Amino acid sequence: MTFTLHDVRSRTYKARDAWWTVFLVDPLAGRLVVTTANRTSITPNQITWGAFVLGLGSAWCFLQAEWPWLVAGAAVYHVSFVLDCMDGKIARLKGTGTILGGWLDYVFDRIRVLACTAALMWGQYRATGQEVYLLLGIAVVFLDMLRYVDALQIAKVRRQMRRTLRHAYEESVSGGAAALPASLLREDLDNDPDEITVRLTHAVDLQQEFRSRFSWYPGMREWLREHRIRTHLVSGIEFQMAVFIIGPLLGAVVPVTIGSAVLLLLFEALIMYKLVLSSRDLNRALASIRSSAEPSASGTPAA
Numbered sequence: 001m002t003f004t005l006h007d008v009r010s011r012t013y014k015a016r017d018a019w020w021t022v023f024l025v026d027p028l029a030g031r032l033v034v035t036t037a038n039r040t041s042i043t044p045n046q047i048t049w050g051a052f053v054l055g056l057g058s059a060w061c062f063l064q065a066e067w068p069w070l071v072a073g074a075a076v077y078h079v080s081f082v083l084d085c086m087d088g089k090i091a092r093l094k095g096t097g098t099i100l101g102g103w104l105d106y107v108f109d110r111i112r113v114l115a116c117t118a119a120l121m122w123g124q125y126r127a128t129g130q131e132v133y134l135l136l137g138i139a140v141v142f143l144d145m146l147r148y149v150d151a152l153q154i155a156k157v158r159r160q161m162r163r164t165l166r167h168a169y170e171e172s173v174s175g176g177a178a179a180l181p182a183s184l185l186r187e188d189l190d191n192d193p194d195e196i197t198v199r200l201t202h203a204v205d206l207q208q209e210f211r212s213r214f215s216w217y218p219g220m221r222e223w224l225r226e227h228r229i230r231t232h233l234v235s236g237i238e239f240q241m242a243v244f245i246i247g248p249l250l251g252a253v254v255p256v257t258i259g260s261a262v263l264l265l266l267f268e269a270l271i272m273y274k275l276v277l278s279s280r281d282l283n284r285a286l287a288s289i290r291s292s293a294e295p296s297a298s299g300t301p302a303a
Contacts, residue, residue: 003037003093005030012089016230018237021085024078029085037090044091048104051083055112062116062248065123070248077116077244084109113144116244124253136257140243143261147236150268157275161282165204168289204285209277232271234263 008030017026036042054076061073087105091097121137124130205211211218221231242260247253 003034005034008033008037008089008093012092013228015228016225017228018235019229019233020238020241022228025082025085029082029089032082033086033089033093036086037093042090044087044096045098045101045104047083047087047090048101048108051080051087052108052112054080054083055108056115058244059112059115059119062120062244063123065127067251070120070251070253073116073120074245074248078241080112081241110144110148113240114141117141117144120244120248120253132254136254139261140257143239143264144236147239147264147268150271151236154271154275161206161278164282165285165289168286172289172292206278206281206285207274208281210274213277232267234260234267236264239264 012033013026013030036047058073058077058080061069061076084105087101088097091101117137117140121133121140125133224231239260243253243257246260247256250256
């Protein structure tokens with residue numbers, strides 16, 4: 001079977017992705033996937049290993065500390081990330097993804113970040129004697145861990161919110177005896193990953209209060225959706241690229257790392273704020289569902 005670029009885009013591109021990936025990775029990775037899938041027998045796991053080896057090569061460049069080596073390290077890191085995006089695309093395109101492959105991809109990503117952080121910050125400390133680089137190294141590792149742990153927990157909270165709505169709605173229908181058809185309650189998959197919109201017999205939007213407080217947000221979000229960009233503009237990917245690509249290229253590791261760390265924490269705080277408001281929307285939706293199921297004076301369910 002011969003794959004086309006359209007196949008790659010339709011089958012492997014995420015509906016919403018980091019802006020760095022959309023603009024600076026996918027245009028190259030998509031074309032490389034077409035060539036790799038059609039002309040070679042390279043497996044996704046082999047690409048994962050290749051990305052990991054290049055990541056270690058980037059760390060070695062960073063360790064040399066001089067600016068030309070920092071530029072080389074930044075370039076190699078970007079190539080490593082392109083390969084890191086390719087392995088999942090080929091797996092989805094050919095249907096050859098495995099549990100081991102997903103585990104390798106995740107673990108190697110974390111090791112690459114740890115190795116590049118240690119090499120970059122230790123190299124700069126050794127070259128300048130400034131202890132701020134050691135503190136930045138600790139901060140980068142901590143924030144990378146915080147972002148990925150936080151992402152897992154946020155996803156868990158969203159799933160729990162949807163389950164709670166489903167359970168409440170099913171209880172309101174025949175006392176819970178009848179299962180709610182999947183077509184009446186589902187996650188709106190077209191939404192941004194940071195959104196929580198659930199469809200019952202009507203849409204239940206758990207971002208209603210957030211939208212009402214920030215009237216400009218829906219317009220901005222629609223523009224981002226049209227360009228396949230998620231609203232979480234500074235996440236783990238953008239943070240990594242700032243630290244390991246933009247900072248070294250500009251010869252400004254300290255200010256770029258600090259600035260990207262502040263932006264990452266700002267967006268994480270924004271997500272927490274949205275979840276707090278979503279919990280209020282959830283409570284209102286649950287109260288509405290339960291009140292509609294309460295018996296009227298005649299003993300029949302309320303309309």
